[in-house]
Amino acid sequence: MGEAAPLAELLQLPFMQRALLGGLLTGALGGLLGSFAVLRQLSFFSDALGHSSLLGITIGILLGLNPTLVLIPFAVIFALLVSRLVERSRLPTDALLNIIYSSSLSVAVVALSFVRTYQGNIQSLLFGDILGVSWLDLGLISALLLTALAYLGLTRRDQILLTIDESLALSRGVAVPVHRLLFILLLALVVAISIKAVGVLLISAFVVIPACASRLVSSHFNHYVLLAAGLGGLCAVLGLLLSGALNLPSGPSVVIVQLLGFLVALALAPRQGAIS
Template structure:
C-alpha cells in the first residue's frame, strides 16, 4: 500500500501530469455540464457530430499551417449554427441534421488529409488525444474557455432547463429561444474543441454522454444529477490519467473505459436494488 502511495505521489510531482490533471478536470466539468443539457434534449449524438466537424476544422488548420484548434473552433461553430438554422427553418428532423453535420465534417477532413499526403503525427494526436503533451499555453487557453463556458451555463441555467423540457412553452413564456439555442450551440462547439486534447476527436461524445446517463440511473433531482455527473466525469479523468501513465497506455481510451466501468457498476447496483425492492414487496404480500 505504501509503495502504491509513493508511486502516486511521485507521478503527481511531474509537471506534465499536473498540467494534464488541471486541464482534464476543467474539461471534465464542462463536458458533464454541457452534456447534461444535450442528454435532456435527446441530442446525445450532437457531440459526436461536432467532433467530426472539428476533425474537418483541424484538417483545415494543418493544411493551411494555422493553429488547428482555432480553425476547428471556427469550422465547428459555423457548422453548428448552420445546422441549428436548418433545423429551425425547415422540417428536416434533428437526427437527420446531425447526420449531415457528422458526415460533412468527416468528408472535409478526409479530402484535405488526402490532398496533403496522408495522416501526420499531429493529426493522430488530435484523433486519439494527447493530454500528457499539453503545453503551459494550452493549459491557460483550456482553463479560460472552461471558466467562461461554466459562467454562462450557471447564469442561464434555469432558461436552458426550461428550453430543454418544453421549447414551445418557453417560446410562449417570452424567452428568446432561438438566441439561447444559438448560444448553447456555440458553447457546445467550444466544449468539444477544448476536450480534443483530453480524449481525442473519436471519443469526445463518450465524455459528454456517459457521465450524465450514469448519473440519471440514480434517480435523483436534476441538480443532484448534474453534481453526480460532474463527480463521475472528474473522478474518471483523474483515474484514467494516472492509470494510463502508470501502465503506459492511451489516456483517452483509458478514461472512457473507466467511465464505462462506472456505468456498468451503476447498472448492476440499480438492478440489485430493484431486485431487493421486489423481494421485499413479495415478502410483505
C-alpha cells in the same frame, strides 16, 4: 502496451500534472454541458460536431496555422450552420447529422493523406493527446468552464424550462431562440477546445457518458448537473492515472473508466434505470 512507470514518479512530471488538471477540467466541462445536451437530445449533435472537427484541424494544417486556433471558429460556424440546417430540413435529424459528419470526416481524411509536411500523428487527432496539453490549453479550458458555470447557473430556471418543454418556456417569457443559440455556441467551443485532449472520436463520450450515469441516480436537477460534472472530472483523473500507471492510451482509458462509472450507476439505480 509499453512498460509501466511507477505512479509516484509520473505524478512528479510537469506534463502529467498538466494532463491531470486538463483531464479534470475537460471532464467536468463535458459533464456540465452534457447534462443539458443529453436531455435536449443533442448527444448525436456533439458526436457529429466532434467528428467534423477533423475537417477544421485539416484546414488549419493545410493553411499552416495552429489547428486548435482554426478549430474554434470552424466549430462555431459549423455548429451554427448545422443547427440552422437541422431546424429547416424535413429529413430526420439523425440521418442529416450522419450525412454531415461522415462526409466531412471523409473529406478531412482524404485531404490529410495529401499533406506531407504534417508532423503530427493521426492517432492523436482521433483519440486525443492529453499528455500534450499546454498551459495555454489549460487557460482556455478554465475560462470556458467558468463561462459555462456562470451562464448555466445564472439562467438556471430558463435553462430547465427550455430543457423540459419549449412552449412552456416561451409562455413563461424565456428567450428560447437566444438560449438555444448560446448553448449550441458553448457546446461548439467545448468540443473545439477539448478535441486536443480527447480526440475527435471520443469527445462525445465526455459529453454523454457522465451525464447519463448521473441521470440514472439523480432525482433532483441540481444534483444531476453537479454529479455529471463531478463524475466527468473524476473519471478523467482516474482514467489518466490508469493510463499512466499501465502505459495505456489516455483518451480511451478515460472513456473506459467513464463506462465503468456508468455501469456502477446502472447497478445502483435499477428502478430508474435505462431499461425500466
